[in-house]
Amino acid sequence: MKESADLMRDAADAVKLVAGLLRRGESGEAFRERTRTETWTASETGLLAPALAEESGTAVRIRREGSLLLVARSGAGPEALRDAVREAGRRAGNTPFFKAHRGTPPPAHPHGPEGPDEEEGHTAALAGAFARALPDPRGLSLSLEVARVVTERTVITPRALLRCGVRTRLVASGTIRRAGSERPFSFQSARPFGEAADALAAALREATRPVSGLPPATGPVDVVFSASAASAFWHEVVGHALEADAGDRGSVLSRVKGAAVGPAGLDVFDDPGRADLPGAYGVDDEGTLARVVPLLSGGVVTGLLSDRRSGAVDSNGHGRTSSFRRPPRARMANLVACAGDASLDELLDRCGDGIYVRDVAGGSADPESGRFGLLVSAADGVRRGRRGSPLAPFALTGEILAALASVESVWGREVLSATGLSVCIKEGDAVPVGGSAPALLVRGLVARAARR
């Protein structure tokens, strides 16, 4: 979707409206969002039914001494903004100043912002991806929803109207059944559509392979994470623990700011500017310029991801929301870990007996207690430094500080983008995230049966 001018067409009036709404001691902004979602339901036989949904909305937010008021309305035009400002003013006890509206007509999009040919091309590319992924679907049952989601956002502060940009992603989710077993499937890519469809085909092909092998024995185990899986590890272990809303006691990492928690030379930072990763943006959802935030520098806890409600620290451009109806929270964007100088074979050799994790399907973390878990979807056993037979899905759990202390002091030299990391859901709010990391070895994580 090309950036449309109608989210910007009343820029001057909109800025005045927002400025007039706020009183001394208050901060706030308006937020506009337009989302276009092309969806296909799909089964093992290919694409079934196409659907289109276009939704736009406006939210006005007022913050005052730790409290937040958010008023949301359907529509992203001047009328929706005025209605939201009027209601926010009423609820906050303010009296916003309204100028007579000039009544700019909405721009016409008789065929939507994209032409029929472009959409036809997407359908053909996806159908091709399914055909390549499932050349012989016998014995398989798929129930999937595949969507191309285009989101455009702007923030109106009391000083300016800022474009957050247009983001496009290909998302797929659902279940795959084969011979009495069922497994969830999820995929997301922010790459151009053709490349994303190819990646989806590869992910589907991998996910529909029969799962051979048994899960590993439960208990402590040394784990080599592939470059892709390592991003999920850093996301749960460092990223969530350094989001600035981890409760009154903070997280196990924010409580030890300035302490060395990992090996010397280890740098982990969050970079919203990495346009090749799904979590990229230039301006966050509160109108703050996105910044690179070092979280671990040389193994030392150095930073915190913050939004405008974070209190003790100023926002560093990580206020993100899943939708105009939800308040922004301090969230990760793209977590990036620095390169080391070891090869994968060296890491496996150091591991000795353990597990090589190829892909992680999901994870969770409780930053306050420090517990975390990863759902491993693809892994191989490691015996005497060599990769062995594949393992059935299982879970890895651990404690954040102990896991960081157990990261081996050498790690991979090749930094790769994560394929499994896609959408991060926190308190029900889903935002796209990305990651890029080298392979690493962590000792003493705990393997246990996977939950469904």
Added chain:
Amino acid sequence: MTHGAGDGLFERVLDGASGDGAGAELYERRGTLLELIEDETGSTLLESHERGLALRLFKAGRSAFAAAGPERADSLPAEARRRLPRARARRGVRPGGLGPGEVAEHRPLADPPPPDAELARTLLTSFRQALTASGRGAVAVREVSVSLGERAERLATTSGRDATWGSRLATLVATVVGRSSAGRYSARVVGAASRPEELPVARLAHHAADRVLLPLQGRPFELTRADILLDALVASHLIGRLAPLFFGDDEEPLLSARTRDGRDAFASPLVSLVDDATAPGGLVRGVRDGEGTPQGRTCLVERGLPFGRLTDLAASGRLSRPPSGSAVRITWSAPPRIGVTNFFVDPLPGVSPLDLLGGVSRGLYAAVLLDRPEVDLSADTFRLVVAGYAVEKGRATERISEATVSGRLSDFLRGIAGIGDDLKFGLGGTGSAGSPTLLVPRWKTG
């Protein structure tokens, strides 16, 4: 943006969609939602109003869907027409017509009234007070939110159906922390009701206190086999996960496999499973489903034997039976799909839970779930991690911090030897799931 009832947009879009030999179904939703959240950083008040329209075109077994807000709704007929040739044909796909005794209402929608923030504040205060009493000072609230929603819906088809209806839902979600000399334990609890005044605030507070104090104050369960008494809310989570077995015609093979093509019972003869949009205590008070079909009671398992199915219009056509009114629209911007309203174990043959407890010689009363239940319908397995009380000779003796109840799901359902009369509902699937207390003798625990 608020709109009056009579802006004519609905009629204009439906007119634009008619013709070309295609059938059309137009759906409109207007909703308001107020959510009040209190946490350690302060309070957040969210108030939103939405309006959306969704069009489906039908032709020769194909259907295409397009949805938009009022700004772009006029383009819906063109968008759906463009997609219709790309859809794959499937038997039974059609718009709904007027049913027996049904009349077309032709009633434009109006915006629901704005929700009451004061009522939300009162509910939050009541919950905090009830939690202080239930937790005896050992339980604190980390975050609590109340949301009050109301929506009005209209659906019309070119086959003559035109109906309007409305619904409400109130939810309370709390993250609470229990503290004792053994440490801290936090948990999230959710309560819901179809009306704010029916929110079970005191019951939820009691449940929240149990949820965080039992793991701190109890001891692990040591028996490897015991009589299991599942609290109604714990059982409702397990029961809710069975619902997909009854969805349309796609999942029929899975249910057939569970019952060996009807040679085995699905559950104990005490168990009847029902989906009922008008069930007392159910969180959904439905009148019509997402295709405008009138909703009612559908018996899915009768005394342990499979009986009915949940269907939308297309599945009912393929199964040659009347639609059960089970098409659910999660949002206005997504096509309807089959789901539940209030899906529950009928408590009609039930007895008092105290009578069930009296019949337990050595067992476990599972009072709360500590983790999301793990249920694999394909593999026919389940696993519940619970906390509760040890039971000896019909009396609860000591607190249990953690126990695992797991095994073959079909054996567990067939092993139900007693059900209570205390039907309780929780949010589940696309609606609510309910169960009374369930007793299963001599089951595997860990």
